[in-house]
Amino acid sequence: MTASVDPQTVSHSPARLAFGVDPSRPERYSLRQARYAALADDIDAWAGEASRRDETLAVLDVGCGWGPLLRHLDTKPHFDRIAMSAADVKDTALYRKEIYRDYVVGDLTGGYPELPSGHYDVVVCEQVLEHLAALDTALATLVRLVRPGGRLVIGVPIFPPPLHLVRKHLVPRLPHLLRPDDSTHQQAFSLASFLRELQKQPLTVETVRGFRIVSGGLLRRLENYRWWWRFNRRLGALLPALCIEAQIIARKHS
Numbered sequence: 001m002t003a004s005v006d007p008q009t010v011s012h013s014p015a016r017l018a019f020g021v022d023p024s025r026p027e028r029y030s031l032r033q034a035r036y037a038a039l040a041d042d043i044d045a046w047a048g049e050a051s052r053r054d055e056t057l058a059v060l061d062v063g064c065g066w067g068p069l070l071r072h073l074d075t076k077p078h079f080d081r082i083a084m085s086a087a088d089v090k091d092t093a094l095y096r097k098e099i100y101r102d103y104v105v106g107d108l109t110g111g112y113p114e115l116p117s118g119h120y121d122v123v124v125c126e127q128v129l130e131h132l133a134a135l136d137t138a139l140a141t142l143v144r145l146v147r148p149g150g151r152l153v154i155g156v157p158i159f160p161p162p163l164h165l166v167r168k169h170l171v172p173r174l175p176h177l178l179r180p181d182d183s184t185h186q187q188a189f190s191l192a193s194f195l196r197e198l199q200k201q202p203l204t205v206e207t208v209r210g211f212r213i214v215s216g217g218l219l220r221r222l223e224n225y226r227w228w229w230r231f232n233r234r235l236g237a238l239l240p241a242l243c244i245e246a247q248i249i250a251r252k253h254s
Contacts, residue, residue: 021072028224043073048078056081210236
């Protein structure tokens with residue numbers, strides 16, 4: 001679980017912050033934050049491409065939480081070319097909330113009518129869809145917000161098949177004491193089952209990568225070493241279906 005702190009007010013040496021920017025994890029190369037570090041590199045590169053065209057990259061972070069994506073982005077060289085917007089079910093964004101051009105509080109399955117269709121170059125939705133019952137509605141909303149030719153980035157927890165079916169159908173029927181802490185999850189995916197959901201949308205998948213293939217427990221202390229993080233990144237790229245988390249980058253059809 002994420003530490004209960006206000007990430008904007010905690011003061012740490014940058015050398016000890018997760019990836020040099022994030023105070024929400026005690027490990028220098030936290031595997032729980034690796035997906036944000038990787039995505040921030042990608043978005044910065046896309047912003048660099050926009051800069052060469054003298055344009056700004058419009059980014060929407062759906063389920064922004066306290067703002068870990070923004071925390072990873074605002075140190076990047078092309079951050080001045082990124083126009084950040086955000087949405088979440090609760091008003092919880094603590095880190096540089098004034099940065100967001102649009103900030104919407106509401107349920108993704110409500111469609112976000114306040115946000116314009118086809119407006120954003122990049123829409124990010126990390127660790128949100130597993131909590132929603134109306135998956136088709138949520139995906140259709142995310143796709144609606146992306147401009148034609150823009151990118152949709154979605155991260156979800158995954159399970160090796162057929163464990164995702166056990167997690168989705170059997171675990172909710174078990175006594176409360178036997179349920180995992182993430183009992184608010186209403187969806188459970190394998191990588192293949194989630195990709196099938198994306199195939200229903202006007203999207204072309206560009207990148208599939210996994211995170212946290214081996215993590216936690218006694219191995220957590222290894223997350224203070226760069227080589228361990230890089231090793232996990234390599235494994236996650238080679239064997240994404242065996243990871244705990246998947247991140248998919250897809251391009252909306254023009």
